[in-house]
Amino acid sequence: MGAQRRAGPRCNCCAAEGSRSGWPTGSGTRRADAAAKAAHAALDAAEKAGRKVSVAVVDRNGNTVATLRGDGAGPQSCESAERKGCTAVSWNAPTSELAVRLRKAPQLKDIPGTLFLAGGAPCRRTASPLRV
Amino acid sequence: MGAQRRAGPRCNCCAAEGSRSGWPTGSGTRRADAAAKAAHAALDAAEKAGRKVSVAVVDRNGNTVATLRGDGAGPQSCESAERKGCTAVSWNAPTSELAVRLRKAPQLKDIPGTLFLAGGAPCRRTASPLRV
Amino acid sequence: MGAQRRAGPRCNCCAAEGSRSGWPTGSGTRRADAAAKAAHAALDAAEKAGRKVSVAVVDRNGNTVATLRGDGAGPQSCESAERKGCTAVSWNAPTSELAVRLRKAPQLKDIPGTLFLAGGAPCRRTASPLRV
Amino acid sequence: MGAQRRAGPRCNCCAAEGSRSGWPTGSGTRRADAAAKAAHAALDAAEKAGRKVSVAVVDRNGNTVATLRGDGAGPQSCESAERKGCTAVSWNAPTSELAVRLRKAPQLKDIPGTLFLAGGAPCRRTASPLRV
Amino acid sequence: MGAQRRAGPRCNCCAAEGSRSGWPTGSGTRRADAAAKAAHAALDAAEKAGRKVSVAVVDRNGNTVATLRGDGAGPQSCESAERKGCTAVSWNAPTSELAVRLRKAPQLKDIPGTLFLAGGAPCRRTASPLRV
């Protein structure tokens, strides 16, 4: 899952787990554990940066694995995080980069379930829980 | 809750109750009373300004506490008011100011449940029901 | 609007304003004022009965005119109140009576937007704001 | 949050955080931390019981604070968990007990956002993160 | 479209146009004309029977061709009519008969978009606009 991206106050942060090659099966760790750990780390990083965010970890099919609403985060922050995660996993790129693409293809943001705002990033589950 | 903001005819007005420090607990007044009083005051102010609006008061989690559909207000005015309230409380700023931010970050308005139109404002419950 | 109906703890109460003959037009009072007053009265009555409820006042077309979330009322109480109001206005009868009809016609409750639980009642706007 | 409740295979477990007195403010712990810890504990307990579940922790307003999809849990398990949590917090009772009430008042289950299946329970945040 | 079926006060009536053999193409009449005429006839019949209903005419794919909200009909009557129409066209039988089938297969009513209440009937467009 990606490091904390910038956003406005009470913004949200999301994380798209799962690279193109999918989760390694047969690993000793539960997927839920890795997702929870990644969500927690992202929340901590955001707090240190003075940001109040929510976090979502979605798998490569866009299904949410874990969400965590940070204290003081805005009411829409969880759903925003899930959408950012879906966006990042759909194009396998950080949403901060994808937001730039909108200049050439503004209709991309009309795809249902997406959100082209910085804060989402693809990640890969490695031996250590999730690369953050 | 904020004073009546400008809008088109049959526009709506919303109010985001709850500052960052939350509602003071243990106060002698019921929260519902404060919200109802604030909604009523906003409707009166709008009428004096010749505007037909609906009002919504949402708490800091974005949950609606009170709505009031003004006589002659448009069919979508209540839902619009709730969205303005959610927007104001998410960034802790009036929606009139937030609408300006869209110039730099137009994707903000794609966050589900938001509406970047003037008319929403954060407010704080004080000794007197709500500062209007 | 009807007096407070019974329900479980943290239940909700709704009110279907508007008899078959509709709102009297040309009255000196704003409809919104009458609805707000009725909602407030219902909340007070519920509190005296030791119940934590939300209230909704809907017009005869099923559009919500006012909602008021009581302190400590459950998360779904507002939407429930609106559905009770729609149910009461659709059959022009209290939902407590309508719930009995389900024994003979159980599919009635599958009509979208209805809720056959006691707590909703039709009311008429008279000279005094609303008969409660 | 409550201990793991029984359910079918690939069932889900939810947790309604927040008693009537609300979260104690000013505590040293972040609410998100407590919710995440509770979700994790519930997932562990379920796994030891041989169950594949998802977990949701909702606050007393019915807003979701944390979700965790267990490995192998069914596709609807997260949404079910959130609904169980809303149900438990609305009546301040375990959903296993509430399911019994349906015999007398079967329409209760038509309240939007509820699910009267065992697995949800109210809990209280104490000095130690959450009583599980 | 079928004759007016019985229902409660302020009930609704729907009509599922389109037999299994589909609309005859190349007929001199517009489909919209036939649907509008059928809706009107149903509303007249209902009024003579002292009922306040709404009417919907759906084609064999379940798409609505015409709706007509009767004066004084309940707020949900149009959506109910559309669901009855979908139900009638799905099984090619009047909903009054289909409601009886629920005794043996009660889960049929959980199919999304259906409503097993009397008032819907399949019809066939013949030389004369619609057999009513």
Add this chain to the structure above:
Amino acid sequence: MGAQRRAGPRCNCCAAEGSRSGWPTGSGTRRADAAAKAAHAALDAAEKAGRKVSVAVVDRNGNTVATLRGDGAGPQSCESAERKGCTAVSWNAPTSELAVRLRKAPQLKDIPGTLFLAGGAPCRRTASPLRV
């Protein structure tokens, strides 16, 4: 209801019934009759102009009174017509004029349930069914 407005091929036309002064009560004509007649007239006008449209007539509260899907009209044409009608009735102006206002206030189009495309117009029910 207004005359047929221009639009693309297979476009739709909507009509917002109800001026600010509301429907005259006590008139000899049923509202449904007037709405059906207006819808039919709009469809005829569109056909003469070589356009395949759907028509919706909404009352001043935004509730749909009549819809009519023209032969060959696009799949989304009915819902579009209803949104245009809501838009026209909210600002009491034709949508063709309202679309121009978006240049100054582009966020207006984010109000839920609206559609700022030409084809909707407010109308008034007079002695003759509807001024078209």
Add this chain to the structure above:
Amino acid sequence: MGAQRRAGPRCNCCAAEGSRSGWPTGSGTRRADAAAKAAHAALDAAEKAGRKVSVAVVDRNGNTVATLRGDGAGPQSCESAERKGCTAVSWNAPTSELAVRLRKAPQLKDIPGTLFLAGGAPCRRTASPLRV
């Protein structure tokens, strides 16, 4: 995917692909090919049995991989098929068996996205496309 299950006329058939062990990765066949082939086979079997159905193949996470609307199948048949598939994959059992369980636990059918009607069955992708 299972063989065609019984249902009413114009019923639907769904298929829940994916056993507990998941799709074998690295197989020579595309998953989409296997799903399409299975959907086609189910449609053929239904036609031979004189039934007009739609088919859906969902993966073990409940995401739809393929749908096929049979000629003459009812309007809701596709969505029904997807729900049956989600139901079958959630409990890893045919929906015909699961429908029986409702006698003991009728609230199971209130889980969002499920449908307890015969016609859904879990299946496993083997060397040959899908065991039907």
Add this chain to the structure above:
Amino acid sequence: MGAQRRAGPRCNCCAAEGSRSGWPTGSGTRRADAAAKAAHAALDAAEKAGRKVSVAVVDRNGNTVATLRGDGAGPQSCESAERKGCTAVSWNAPTSELAVRLRKAPQLKDIPGTLFLAGGAPCRRTASPLRV
């Protein structure tokens, strides 16, 4: 159905079946067969072009006849494909061309259910299954 249109990585492709003259009735082939074959051909063409897409075939009323989620296609790809199909069939033109029209009439993209992104194209069912 059209050949594969260009899009971003993990994009989707949709197909709007059904020209203005509708499906030829009485043909020897089932409509479902033609749709499935067309979907398969589109998926193959996309793969050869190195694209991971989903495909949807919709009829001229906008109802989906077949969907096929390609291996590795993004989570929103199926819904996007259905929307592109609806868009193409509404204006009877490829979505790549329609996207250009947005420059003159940007509000077109606010019509519910549409998506103005390249990848959708109208097609006609001929003697051979579908012209691809």
